[in-house]
Amino acid sequence: MQRNHLRKWSLLVGAAVVALPLPSWAQLTQYDFETRMNMEAHIGNITGHAKDAKGDYRRYCVVCHGQNGDGNGEVALWLDPPTWPKPRDFQLGIFKCRSTPTGTLPTDQDLFDTIARGLDRSAMPQWSTFTKQERADLVAWVKHFSPRWTNEKPGTPITIPPEPEVTPERIKAGRDVFARVQCWKCHGVQGQANGPSAATLQDDLGRPIAPFNFTDGTRPKCGDTDQDIYRIFMTGLDGTPMPSFADNIKPDEAWDLVFYLRTFMAQKSKEKAIAKQLGLKPVDPNAPPPQQ
């Protein structure tokens, strides 16, 4: 009799152990992007496979970017732009940080770098703990959300000429470029993100967006090397009011502008020291723009 009781009890325990986790299996089957699941990403000699990133995406990314990659994860509701930008909608296939010309798709390497670098002034952390293979898989996964990747090829990365020597003349020339292309309208005459247009800016989806503040010590979103800054204003940040100046600024002038922008930044730099020696004044917004 007692043995029967124990047998029943054992069966019940066994059934509970098997049955209780079932909702978890059920959730796994909801997700369906099979048509583009064969997407690949190529980073050097590493090939990333979208299907291999499913688990990592679910564990780390879905909370912001959403199960369907549309940027509507559970946390998106609580991210209030411009203080906290909304998560990227991968289905649109539009990315800020690219090495490619405006309007084109980024390279796999661009997305790979963005995952590890994170995006300051947003909820996107640095995911540097992944292996390179895992990151490459995630790049493929990000790509599989948008039909753009099946219909278009990434743009050709822009050419960045070798960085010249920093000189007082170049910094002064950079200030002229800053005035001529009216960077100050958004970024302010001293790079403090307080230009006359700053409060009115919206991204392509009509959400408020703030210009970059060069002075508060945070890193530019798409990298903080001189090459990164050069690339940012020559490719533009697609989906935002920051346009590409590739048609307005010559490569040599672009370096001048990089050097001038460095004078705003909180970090110590040669450019800052030179600007201090020169007693460089901010641009005058009421002065006629310098001639090219």
Add this chain to the structure above:
Amino acid sequence: MHVSTRSHLRKGFRFAPSLFSLALVVGSVVLCCSQPAKALPAFARKYGLRCSACHESWPMLNFFGQKFKDNGYQLMNDRDAPIWQNPGYWPVTFRITPIWHRVSTGKVLVDTYSGGALTGTNTAITRVTSSGFDLSGLDFHTGGTLEKNFSFYVLPSSDNTASFHFETVMARLDNLFGSPWLNVKFGKFELDNLLSEKRILTLTGNGGIYQLYHFVPQGDGNVFGKMGDNQLGLEVMGHSWNDRTRYSAALLSTSDGTPGLVYSNAYTGFFTASQAFDAGKFGVQRVGFYAMVGEAPTSWLTSGGPTGALPGTGAGNKPFSREGFVGQFYFGQHVDLTVVTQHGEDNAWFGQGYGDFIGGTVPNNNVPGTVLPAGSQNPTWNGVLLEPHYVYSPQLIFIGRYETIRMSQQANGSGSLNPSASNFGNISTYTIGYRYNPFMTSRAGFAWHNEYNWLHQDGTGPSLGLNTTNINTSELLIGFDFDF
């Protein structure tokens, strides 16, 4: 205990299946109807990340969570300082676990009765099994940043009767001189064990701790060498920017984390270092080592006899050490294995029970003129811990653990009057279980927890004048583990 208790328990046990079935049904209904709670665990709320971002399975950290912790609870972006948070944000999380558990201990010495009176022999050895609903203690976790690169952690923790103590109280200065290689922690904190006992995935009495982190030989009086207990001290730690390489060095009071200068002026050092490697699709693998080397007192000034020790007067410091290797190996996104080894050694004085300080008394006191019994020697032992996981998804993890500790040299050597058996005090234990989180949000944690533990120890059971016996203890635990 009365021997008739056993048959009484048996009778009670007949009703257990019905009661247990009812509990399971209720549990299942609750689980199936669960909705995401609207509460906010401290860090997940601050950064808008799910539990799974930092935890392989809450509360055990994954690599990203370890990096976050090593950075002083910072993601190292521009929003780490609390000034960016809504003023209403308060970084507090509580955790408690209502459970049902069944504990069965193989050999317990009990009184025997006949006709309402003690029998002639008076005692017997019997198995004692009991079951019932219970609670864990309550933890209030508060932690985070006070400002960029200034972090803290305070954890008032209670037992299941709400008697509180400070489990953790520490402040930390991070990224000194702008370098991740230099961070300083001060206060009471968990030692930098790669496999953290404070984040253990199991909850039973014997399975809810790592035996390797607390082991001392039978009769040993070393009050301190317990790596699993939070300790008072100062820690310097550093890591590479991606946390692949990390080290820590701590100077600790030899007090086993007990506040107040109850022991002595003895200090202990704890050192760890590890290196992680990328292994492609397998994930990041990590190997490292740890060493704990210290001294603890064996003699005390007394008042009212040799056993009445005066707090804070410990002297006659003797050495002890624990050292071993740690490996964390991932085999893709679902399977991982953590391995910890240990070689431990206590001085012969500890082996003979000197050093222990209990409520102001010391059973043995190394006062002037005391000599060790003949045949005394340093007790030494070796142990290994294997903990595999199968992570089906961030919401469901299966856990296993096997630990074994083997004495390699007993304190009472062959020259003793009563030399100890070579296996005296050896431990073997295994634990299996699973944790299922019915929901996974950035707001709260909730796990349905099932676990079974079995522990065997050689020679520590009652003897009744015969050879000492071994003890087998088993525990089954079911509960709701949640934080808010």
